[in-house]
Amino acid sequence: MSFGLTPSQTVGPFFSHALTWLDGPDVVPESEPGAFWLRGRVFDGAGEPVPDALVESWQASPEGRFDHPDDPRGAVSGFRGYGRSATDDEGRWGIRTVLPGRVPGVDGRLQAPHIDLSVFARGLLDRVVTRVYFAGQPANAEDPVLSALSSDRRETLVAAVAQDGYVFDIRLQGERETVFFSV
Amino acid sequence: MTDLVVPGYRRDPGGTHPPLASPGYGSTVLRAPHQAPVPLPHTLTEITGPVLGEGRVLPTDSDLTRQHDGEPLGERIIVHGRVLDSDGRAVPDTLVELWQANSAGRYAHARDQHPAPLDPNFTGVGRCLTDSTGRYRFVTIKPGAYPWRNHENAWRATHLHFSLFGRAFVQRLVTQMYFPGDPLFFQDPIYNAVPEAARGRMISSFDLSETEPEWALAYRFDIVLRGREQTPVETS
Numbered sequence: 001m002s003f004g005l006t007p008s009q010t011v012g013p014f015f016s017h018a019l020t021w022l023d024g025p026d027v028v029p030e031s032e033p034g035a036f037w038l039r040g041r042v043f044d045g046a047g048e049p050v051p052d053a054l055v056e057s058w059q060a061s062p063e064g065r066f067d068h069p070d071d072p073r074g075a076v077s078g079f080r081g082y083g084r085s086a087t088d089d090e091g092r093w094g095i096r097t098v099l100p101g102r103v104p105g106v107d108g109r110l111q112a113p114h115i116d117l118s119v120f121a122r123g124l125l126d127r128v129v130t131r132v133y134f135a136g137q138p139a140n141a142e143d144p145v146l147s148a149l150s151s152d153r154r155e156t157l158v159a160a161v162a163q164d165g166y167v168f169d170i171r172l173q174g175e176r177e178t179v180f181f182s183v
Numbered sequence: 184m185t186d187l188v189v190p191g192y193r194r195d196p197g198g199t200h201p202p203l204a205s206p207g208y209g210s211t212v213l214r215a216p217h218q219a220p221v222p223l224p225h226t227l228t229e230i231t232g233p234v235l236g237e238g239r240v241l242p243t244d245s246d247l248t249r250q251h252d253g254e255p256l257g258e259r260i261i262v263h264g265r266v267l268d269s270d271g272r273a274v275p276d277t278l279v280e281l282w283q284a285n286s287a288g289r290y291a292h293a294r295d296q297h298p299a300p301l302d303p304n305f306t307g308v309g310r311c312l313t314d315s316t317g318r319y320r321f322v323t324i325k326p327g328a329y330p331w332r333n334h335e336n337a338w339r340a341t342h343l344h345f346s347l348f349g350r351a352f353v354q355r356l357v358t359q360m361y362f363p364g365d366p367l368f369f370q371d372p373i374y375n376a377v378p379e380a381a382r383g384r385m386i387s388s389f390d391l392s393e394t395e396p397e398w399a400l401a402y403r404f405d406i407v408l409r410g411r412e413q414t415p416v417e418t419s
Binding site for chain 1: 194201202203208210223267269280290291306344346353385406
């Protein structure tokens with residue numbers, strides 16, 4: 001017997017008092033070796049910042065492992081892997097994290113280091129999902145997900161090096177629209 | 184490399200979720216992506232997800248009527264149900280987040296400018312973990328309806344917001360729970376953006392069996408997240 005899935009609805013404009021935590025942006029603590037900030041802005045189709053979005057992240061540890069019972073290699077305990085950050089009035093979000101290790105894809109080939117992002121916002125009736133890759137990673141060239149995209153679209157998924165980490169802007173619509181994935 | 188058996192999740196069948204481009208809901212017009220989404224294979228990153236809750240949820244977090252010195256105004260209600268996957272299997276120990284307007288239809292959020300009173304005894308934010316059988320339970324007050332500026336004389340149907348994690352990135356869901364018989368459904372484009380056959384899944388049912396006599400009425404809302412692929416994907 002199959003049960004009908006519950007449909008998605010927008011997070012609405014008034015969620016930040018409920019869905020943000022003091023430690024939401026802290027995928028890793030400040031003291032973590034190699035910690036950096038992954039920051040960006042969210043823009044709408046008119047190029048205006050989106051001040052009422054929520055960005056959530058999910059990633060592997062630096063060893064490419066997950067603190068999760070379904071990791072067939074065994075769960076690594078203690079790596080949260082998750083961050084959440086509401087955008088501010090200028091559409092800015094940020095999480096403090098570390099570079100994830102390489103994770104095998106469905107065919108066993110190692111993927112390039114990546115972080116999955118969900119974006120929720122007023123005006124988004126369902127989340128949109130994207131992936132952050134990192135500039136300067138040699139493995140990007142052989143990543144099966146990146147390789148399947150045209151070069152101009154691929155660029156929207158590669159975070160640029162910044163002073164304290166990386167920058168990854170999200171363009172919901174229009175010119176240089178970020179690649180979003182169906183999962 | 185060691186063999187890895189990665190059980191994927193079934194893709195959502197068409198007719199489940201609202202289209203991102205739903206122009207009746209004005210805010211979608213500049214925010215819905217124009218390009219079709221690219222199918223992403225379910226790798227380990229997608230079939231795992233944050234296991235949250237321990238240390239993040241206090242017992243008082245599920246009773247929104249007891250988070251302040253006094254009691255909030257409004258009609259006390261119990262909202263309960265199960266979190267299941269589409270095969271009917273319980274999703275245990277998963278974080279459920281709830282947020283809502285107060286009984287006057289106003290959120291305790293700085294940007295909500297609706298001229299209805301704030302309630303100093305109501306924040307409207309709850310969280311809990313499902314038990315080993317996927318059950319959750321909140322005590323709260325029934326939210327009020329409120330106007331918004333989507334179209335002339337627009338009012339949101341009365342709703343509670345829910346956020347679910349499930350156990351995998353691909354199960355993440357944010358939705359809204361509605362109340363049976365709401366006369367505002369017909370003019371609410373957020374509710375109506377969902378394909379008609381699936382809309383009713385967002386409506387709770389009145390549940391006399393869970394009411395507390397001389398205390399609170401009860402509504403039941405079961406939440407269904409996507410299920411596993413039947414056949415694991417073999418990788419090596």
